[in-house]
Amino acid sequence: MIRNYIAIGCLYLVVLGSCKPGQKETESTQQSDVMSTPSTKPFGATTDGQAVTEYTLTNKNGISMSVINYGGIITKLTAPDRNGKLEDIVLGYDSLAGYIKETPYFGAIVGRYGNRIANGKFTLDGQIYSLAQNNNGQSLHGGVKGFDKVFWNIEKAADNKLRLTYLSKDLEEGYPGNLNVEVTYELTDDNELKIAYTATTDKKTVVNITQHSYFNLTGNVKRDILDHEVTLYADQFIPVNNVLIPTGQIKDVTGTPFDFRKPTAIGLRTNDKDQQLEFGRGYDHCWVLSSKDSVKHAASVYEPSSGRTLDVYTTEPGIQFYAGNFLDGSLTGKQGVVYKHRFGLCLETEHFPDSPNQKNFPSTELKPGEVYKTYTTYKFGVR
Numbered sequence: 001m002i003r004n005y006i007a008i009g010c011l012y013l014v015v016l017g018s019c020k021p022g023q024k025e026t027e028s029t030q031q032s033d034v035m036s037t038p039s040t041k042p043f044g045a046t047t048d049g050q051a052v053t054e055y056t057l058t059n060k061n062g063i064s065m066s067v068i069n070y071g072g073i074i075t076k077l078t079a080p081d082r083n084g085k086l087e088d089i090v091l092g093y094d095s096l097a098g099y100i101k102e103t104p105y106f107g108a109i110v111g112r113y114g115n116r117i118a119n120g121k122f123t124l125d126g127q128i129y130s131l132a133q134n135n136n137g138q139s140l141h142g143g144v145k146g147f148d149k150v151f152w153n154i155e156k157a158a159d160n161k162l163r164l165t166y167l168s169k170d171l172e173e174g175y176p177g178n179l180n181v182e183v184t185y186e187l188t189d190d191n192e193l194k195i196a197y198t199a200t201t202d203k204k205t206v207v208n209i210t211q212h213s214y215f216n217l218t219g220n221v222k223r224d225i226l227d228h229e230v231t232l233y234a235d236q237f238i239p240v241n242n243v244l245i246p247t248g249q250i251k252d253v254t255g256t257p258f259d260f261r262k263p264t265a266i267g268l269r270t271n272d273k274d275q276q277l278e279f280g281r282g283y284d285h286c287w288v289l290s291s292k293d294s295v296k297h298a299a300s301v302y303e304p305s306s307g308r309t310l311d312v313y314t315t316e317p318g319i320q321f322y323a324g325n326f327l328d329g330s331l332t333g334k335q336g337v338v339y340k341h342r343f344g345l346c347l348e349t350e351h352f353p354d355s356p357n358q359k360n361f362p363s364t365e366l367k368p369g370e371v372y373k374t375y376t377t378y379k380f381g382v383r
């Protein structure tokens with residue numbers, strides 16, 4: 001099936017007012033001038049001596065976002081509360097060592113296949129491909145060394161816009177095809193983080209790239225996310241088995257704790273007696289976005305004490321809402337904050353989990369000559 005990402009992408013840019021045909025983006029990086037945007041600073045080095053750099057974008061409202069070239073990780077993102085106080089709204093570590101030692105994908109780009117592939121196996125054109133079984137016998141988030149643990153080349157694409165590129169070689173983590181990947185992060189003056197994902201391959205493969213930031217809108221992570229009120233613009237979700245692989249069904253949310261069509265505090269039903277909640281230890285599921293538009297409003301989040309809001313828009317058909325159920329207090333993050341149970345939430349826009357093995361789900365296949373192109377916007381506001 002041909003996936004017409006380019007047309008959708010251009011339409012999206014027109015909607016958001018930045019598609020200028022023929023516009024050529026500047027290729028230059030300005031690493032030496034700290035007053036330019038992005039500003040850069042060293043962020044340590046890996047054990048084998050590879051230096052890591054942190055790039056910081058700042059918009060006209062003072063919102064700033066920092067990104068490192070290891071994993072394309074968003075290390076920091078500030079947003080104002082209803083009194084204008086800027087605080088960090090994402091989980092992560094103060095230094096590289098934390099990210100290298102242990103991270104549940106804090107802030108990272110996730111790929112080649114975000115989410116799970118059953119038994120780490122799929123078949124393309126009669127050929128069976130085997131991936132690392134790094135999660136209860138399943139393959140999760142691209143394998144042992146996914147896009148979250150590789151070095152990305154970063155350059156300035158435009159003011160307040162970074163272009164990250166990476167070549168995932170043929171059979172890296174078991175996936176066929178040399179995959180050229182480009183991710184752009186743009187921080188707009190309308191307080192949006194706009195992300196565009198592009199990929200091309202020289203052999204048929206599967207692709208499902210997403211972003212794994214953990215949000216906590218209380219600011220500087222004051223408590224868990226159970227009071228955050230979430231809206232998901234989805235009439236259906238994807239039930240899973242006990243190892244979080246889709247059963248193949250697509251289920252109506254009506255009458256279930258998965259009905260987030262009206263703003264609902266996460267804590268209200270997350271501990272309900274429900275088999276799906278037991279399997280996920282709470283919310284860790286993919287919702288099927290209802291809109292048929294190419295750019296869909298996927299989710300809204302409101303945090304009552306700070307007044308902060310987050311809205312997610314995407315060209316993807318689904319959104320994984322993961323409420324930090326696996327955080328257990330064993331990781332200490334930025335500013336010495338211990339990340340306890342449900343201290344962050346992820347809104348991972350994506351194709352559905354295990355699509356390569358689920359014939360009824362939209363295809364994640366990418367062929368030579370096609371361009372994978374998806375867009376997601378996270379918009380920050382207050383109420």
Ligand code: GLA
Binds near residue numbers: 104105140320348
């Ligand atoms: C995803 C998965 C979760 C969990 C986290 C990382 O969002 O859906 O089950 O694995 O990543 O801890």
